[in-house]
Amino acid sequence: MAVDPRAALEALIAERREDYAGLSRMLGRNPAYIQQYVKRGSPRRLAEEDRRALAAYFRVSEEALGGPPAAPRPVPAAAPREALRAAAIIAVPRRALGASAGPGSLEEERGAPAEALPFAAPLLRELGVGDPAGLSVIRVTGDSMLPALADGDDILVDTNDAAERLRDGVYVLRNEDALMVKRLALRPDGGLAVLSDNPAHQSWPDADRSRIRIVGRVLWAGGRVR
Template identity: 55%
Template sequence: MTDFVDDPRTALARLLADKGIDYAQLSAAIGRNPAYIQQYIKRGSPRRLGEEDRARIAAYLGVAEAMLGGPALRVAAPASRRGPDMVLVPKLAIGASAGAGRMVDGEAVEGEVAFDPKWLRGLGADPRALSIIRVEGDSMAPTLNDGDDILVDGGDAAGRLRDGIYVLRLDDALMVKRIARAGAAGRIAVISDNPQYPSLDLPMASVRLIGRVVWTGRRVR
């Protein structure tokens, strides 16, 4: 017998219905206009999800990208080893520059890391919107060092903006920086913790906040 898999639009519509999430809520969670997901599902525009949107939707809904038209993922560990109640967080195969900024074409998922849901709740993080990426560069040292893994909450972005460390896009470059509200309305300060790097005062509209950094892990050197 052949198993039939829903096309990505049908699968996404079914996931949203099952989880009680409306189209506008998901659109906002991935930083798109309120009608974006509805247009994708109902009107077929865009024809397919971009890699970035697909990865963020998969992380937000806690599903594999393959359900949304992406490639099959490599699972970090068998279920028997990670326990039935662990939250699997996708690890994206990219780095967020803590330097001048890295240009990226898309964010493919290279694996998953299991976390205790109670521990995640203690961080105040939304398990449905988490992802792990790697820091590249030293402009955020000593807070974040080159090669550190950071846990990013995509549900905590522009809509809940407050001072803290965020992953952001600026001129299509992916960065990790400290964000603070600037004195003038509609502007933010993009700050490097390393004093050797300049900080910027920018209009909020020029920066796309991807998510807030809620935890970091690093190798012992």
């Protein structure tokens, strides 16, 4: 039975709780591009480079989105996604470094694991994690991301979800020698805005992408009830 690539893409978007406009911007298209493709059938088929990018983003085969069948290849016995499905609890290392939500800081311990925090595997799957080996928990310092993130909050960061899959969201990034957590927004002209949620702190509506290294996407946050 032939796969309907539009239905497959729509199901992936719903399952991962993505939005049409954000995916369109990720592809460098106008914000309505993906919604028009899924809902109205225009364009009739995805451009090859768009299909390839979406398949990589959702970690599915191009065939699932209307591409040609892929040549069969052996699957490792302990593939990360299979390991995630099989486990009940995943121990995620808490790194000994601070992501500043203020002016930017970096502790000197360079990410050595201090301890591990347990996460339920179903929760990680719901968050869209493919390979748990790319996960770290780090602690926020500063208040520039209030009310989304407060000083002392722990954040779950997926380093496998970084620049190559960039879309609107909250990320940990490195700017020269500073590690910080900020909201990133893709501009229609291809530029990048680096934003503080707290209006009392500085934002960079047109950041120099060449000076920013994206470490990973923030998937979850937890902290003391205030």
